[in-house]
Amino acid sequence: MMVRDSIRVKIGIGAVIVMVALLLAHWLDSGTFAQELAMSQSTIEQAFPSSSKCKRCHERVFEEWEISPLSRSIHSPVFRASLDAFLSSPAGKDKALCFRCHAPHVREFPDQVQLFIDQAKAGDPSLDGVACAQCHLIKQVDRTKQPPEPKYELESKTLYGPYKDAVQNRAHQSMELGLFQKSDLCLNCHQSVPSAASLGKANDLLGNWDQSKAVKSGKECQTCHMPEQIGESANGEKKRKTANHTFPGRIGKLRQEAAKVDVHTKVEGEKTTVTVKVQSLVPHNLPATHPAWATVVLDLDIKGKNLKTVFTDKRVYGRVYQDAKGQKTSFDFEAVKVLEDTVLKPEETRVETFTFPTPKDTKTFDVEVTLNYASIAGPAPFLQRVEAESSKGSQDPVFQPIEIIKYAENISVNK
Numbered sequence: 001m002m003v004r005d006s007i008r009v010k011i012g013i014g015a016v017i018v019m020v021a022l023l024l025a026h027w028l029d030s031g032t033f034a035q036e037l038a039m040s041q042s043t044i045e046q047a048f049p050s051s052s053k054c055k056r057c058h059e060r061v062f063e064e065w066e067i068s069p070l071s072r073s074i075h076s077p078v079f080r081a082s083l084d085a086f087l088s089s090p091a092g093k094d095k096a097l098c099f100r101c102h103a104p105h106v107r108e109f110p111d112q113v114q115l116f117i118d119q120a121k122a123g124d125p126s127l128d129g130v131a132c133a134q135c136h137l138i139k140q141v142d143r144t145k146q147p148p149e150p151k152y153e154l155e156s157k158t159l160y161g162p163y164k165d166a167v168q169n170r171a172h173q174s175m176e177l178g179l180f181q182k183s184d185l186c187l188n189c190h191q192s193v194p195s196a197a198s199l200g201k202a203n204d205l206l207g208n209w210d211q212s213k214a215v216k217s218g219k220e221c222q223t224c225h226m227p228e229q230i231g232e233s234a235n236g237e238k239k240r241k242t243a244n245h246t247f248p249g250r251i252g253k254l255r256q257e258a259a260k261v262d263v264h265t266k267v268e269g270e271k272t273t274v275t276v277k278v279q280s281l282v283p284h285n286l287p288a289t290h291p292a293w294a295t296v297v298l299d300l301d302i303k304g305k306n307l308k309t310v311f312t313d314k315r316v317y318g319r320v321y322q323d324a325k326g327q328k329t330s331f332d333f334e335a336v337k338v339l340e341d342t343v344l345k346p347e348e349t350r351v352e353t354f355t356f357p358t359p360k361d362t363k364t365f366d367v368e369v370t371l372n373y374a375s376i377a378g379p380a381p382f383l384q385r386v387e388a389e390s391s392k393g394s395q396d397p398v399f400q401p402i403e404i405i406k407y408a409e410n411i412s413v414n415k
């Protein structure tokens, strides 16, 4: 303000002075702008200390979390590319939407949305997404809200966790909170995506999980996704029961427990039928349907003479969405309707039948069945954008399918 006033006073003196004053004003302005940004980030980090602060004493937990997808919740090239697509879409007016789960502390700093956006776009944000404090400061989750909302304790030095008897330390107080061993903690981000609200119940990512056998037998999300192990909870403390923070899901061994496939091949002269029974062992949808392109694919490959593929077919498990213009869309924030839903429901068994001509000129043939998470799909410009955003380009992991199960059997034609 001071600078601007002085411009007005000196306006009669000469253009040169005005110019200098303007330049000065501009310089001062951008200076304060940069300072303000730095200040707002430090305000945010006063309430939600950076995970690097926890690393000092919780090295094991930090290293596990660091390799988990959670540590990249606003870093991944595909997140940045889809954030951009979102912001330039009509739904993008609600700028904080994606961060509500990908960097949930945005809820406490609604005025700082732009800072979160700029950080995510920078590619290597210094701001955390879903890190230690973002979970361990949650005091309560309100499941009457859709999606359920967490309540944060700001300006608190108390970190909540699973232990009744946490050892005292200099950095923070601790308190046992039952919520940390309950699915409710996870549901506030994993249950449904709010942008697809017009889809009604169809925006449900997990399906009827609470009716599953696993849940009825007392399993929580943590039982499978934060498996119990023995180790140091804090550096140098005695070993005790701890929780694995790599959050196995698509990555890690857990996915091998996703399903069972039973394959039965029947050769009847010229015609062969392969029946595949896919039994999901997961207490929630397989796959969870956000982002919208998330699909699991069952591939059948028949290899005849010289292991040459003579027949292939597949089944796709996922959702197909339609946008307001009546076109198929790969983005759930644009979706107004579900056109097709082939997701494997919690613990569902699906029987798939494939019929094809019996391979010729061979005594045996191979039946290969694989279940994979499909690689990313979407409009070409979007995929190019993801490629451009990634330091690995077209080698970015999102362009690779991830194997869940592989089954192979050699079948005799004369059987």
Ligand code: HEC
Pocket (backbone or CB within 6 Å): 069, 070, 072, 073, 074, 076, 079, 100, 101, 102, 104, 130, 134, 135, 185, 186, 187, 188, 189, 190, 221, 222, 225, 226, 247, 248, 249, 250, 251
């Ligand atoms: C604040 C929101 C939030 C909370 C709370 C949360 N998650 Fe997540 N979770 C995410 C986001 C966002 C991702 C995706 C990160 C990425 O890949 O960009 C994710 C990813 C995951 C993954 C990896 C999924 C995959 O595709 O492999 C697992 C497993 C997971 N979370 C389990 C949990 C469990 C268990 C809890 C509760 C203890 C939990 N999450 C609590 C937001 C959350």
Ligand code: HEC
Pocket (backbone or CB within 6 Å): 072, 073, 076, 078, 079, 082, 083, 086, 097, 098, 099, 100, 101, 102, 147, 188, 189, 190, 191, 192, 193, 194, 195, 249, 288, 289, 290, 291, 333
């Ligand atoms: C209600 C919480 C929630 C909201 C809101 C949300 N996400 Fe997610 N997002 C998640 C979770 C949980 C995962 C992990 C899903 C999984 O692996 O099954 C995820 C995964 C993703 C992924 C794939 C993993 C990655 O980062 O590489 C992308 C991309 C993504 N989200 C983009 C977005 C965008 C863009 C928005 C805003 C339009 C958004 N999300 C809004 C919870 C949310």
Ligand code: HEC
Pocket (backbone or CB within 6 Å): 051, 054, 055, 058, 061, 062, 063, 065, 070, 130, 131, 132, 133, 135, 136, 161, 162, 180, 181, 185, 222, 223, 226, 232, 233, 234, 241, 242, 243, 244, 245
């Ligand atoms: C997505 C939410 C989430 C994130 C992110 C997260 N935690 Fe946890 N943490 C939990 C839950 C839930 C438990 C309790 C699990 C149980 O007992 O089944 C836990 C347990 C712990 C424990 C006690 C058990 C142990 O393994 O030592 C410590 C310490 C801890 N977390 C520290 C951290 C630190 C440090 C970070 C960041 C590097 C972090 N957490 C990130 C949810 C989270």
Ligand code: HEC
Pocket (backbone or CB within 6 Å): 049, 050, 051, 053, 054, 055, 056, 057, 058, 132, 133, 136, 159, 160, 161, 162, 163, 164, 165, 166, 167, 168, 169, 170, 171, 172, 174, 175, 176, 233, 234, 237, 238, 240
């Ligand atoms: C000066 C070292 C130090 C720092 C820094 C530190 N912690 Fe701890 N923390 C400990 C010790 C020691 C324990 C107790 C471990 C035990 O009882 O086995 C603990 C326990 C915990 C627990 C378990 C509490 C309970 O009651 O279940 C959580 C959660 C936790 N810390 C999270 C964090 C987070 C998040 C940060 C970063 C914001 C952090 N800690 C920073 C030393 C530290």
Ligand code: HEC
Pocket (backbone or CB within 6 Å): 183, 186, 187, 190, 206, 209, 214, 215, 219, 220, 221, 222, 223, 224, 225, 249, 250, 254, 255, 256, 257, 258, 281, 282, 283, 284, 285, 286, 287, 288, 289, 294
């Ligand atoms: C009985 C073990 C079990 C329980 C309990 C469980 N899951 Fe899973 N979950 C799995 C398995 C196995 C996979 C890998 C196959 C798959 O993608 O479904 C998985 C995958 C996931 C994925 C990533 C892959 C995807 O399909 O997007 C997310 C996210 C996830 N689970 C979240 C949760 C949440 C949230 C809960 C609690 C409401 C939960 N899970 C409870 C076993 C479990």
